[in-house]
Amino acid sequence: MFDRMKEDINSVFDRDPAARNVFEILTNYPGLHAVWFHRISHRLWKYNWKWLARSLSTFSRWLTGIEIHPGATIGRRFFIDHGMGVVIGGTAEIGDDVTLYQGVTLGGTSWKEGKRHPTLMDNVVIGAGAKILGPITIGKHGKVGSNSVVVKDVPENATAVGIPARIVNSSKDKGDADKREKVAKKYGFDAYAVATDNPDPVAKAIGRLLDHMHLMDNKVSDLCREVNQLGGEVCQEALPELRVGEFDEDEKAAAKRRESVTESFDPTI
Incomplete structure (x- = not known):
């Protein structure tokens, strides 16, 4: 557990030049707090303690301004910068070394049960205010521009911008x-x-x-x-x-x- 926490702290240093020391990160980074709360609530969710998991998730939202459903699956070194207004749906899947900025939504487009939310592969970066909607996949090293609305898959090493988002560069270019x-x-x-x-x-x-x-x-x-x-x-x-x-x-x-x-x-x- 402590090794994972060290990883998270080091990932903040790697991706936020404003971070000055460990104490500041521990006390003033709500994105980090939200991830740690989620790990506990996700484990409770898997053990079928769903009410307690949702309650802890709600407390985390109240404390950090970040809403992560306890059913979401999140990988290692996940970093939410600033964080206010981030919403992550219950069937979202997030890989390793993913970065989200404030106002990002990983949402669904239907009320049907099953996979309804996006999958973000390793090393994805989502800009502030972007909306990733539906059971789509953002490929490895993919990037989404700020305030974009993505409703289709984004291939590996590609950048998507706009409403609706379009690919402006990809590995084939x-x-x-x-x-x-x-x-x-x-x-x-x-x-x-x-x-x-x-x-x-x-x-x-x-x-x-x-x-x-x-x-x-x-x-x-x-x-x-x-x-x-x-x-x-x-x-x-x-x-x-x-x-x-x-x-x-x-x-x-x-x-x-x-x-x-x-x-x-x-x-x-």
Whole structure:
């Protein structure tokens, strides 16, 4: 038991830079208190002392602002940061090293008996205010953005955002991300602006354009090589280099022109 408590305390140090010492964690982290109360109430629930388990769960909610049904299954090193308003349903299953922030709901979508609540695999992170609804699964290392509403499974290593939540990046995007980073460096763009985990639709469009440019470059290179092998002389000149600084200078000049127009504007006219 004490080993598990040490694990929990160390997990707070690992995931909350505001934690200063053990005494502060023991006395001022309601998420930790809620988890410890749940372990007792869950054991009572399994021994069929259901009223006592629910009563202890209710006391824990009153004390911490976090409601965890005693029937929920929770793994090791579970951390609830801040905690106020978290609700975890009775058939929810949570793996190891999972992190929840305030206002998260692991809820159901029907009144039927059986599995009604979500399953969170290992190393999942759920942002503040997110709602995970129904008997769905969030895969290992999955992430859910703040205030998102998730009603479908989220695959491993994926990030879901929005209402209803959509996948903005996943493990299958890693190859595209590596390609885009190389192409972005080649053409002078900031690779982070076209990252596959960026939910900005403009950034997504730029990423697609870079994919297209990269594919066309490869096709043209192959075509030129074949023509040259047949005796032709094509593609001898190098492509002009794009310099981001040129666009920066143009933007600065445009900004100066806008400032001069603003200064010369007389609001009394």
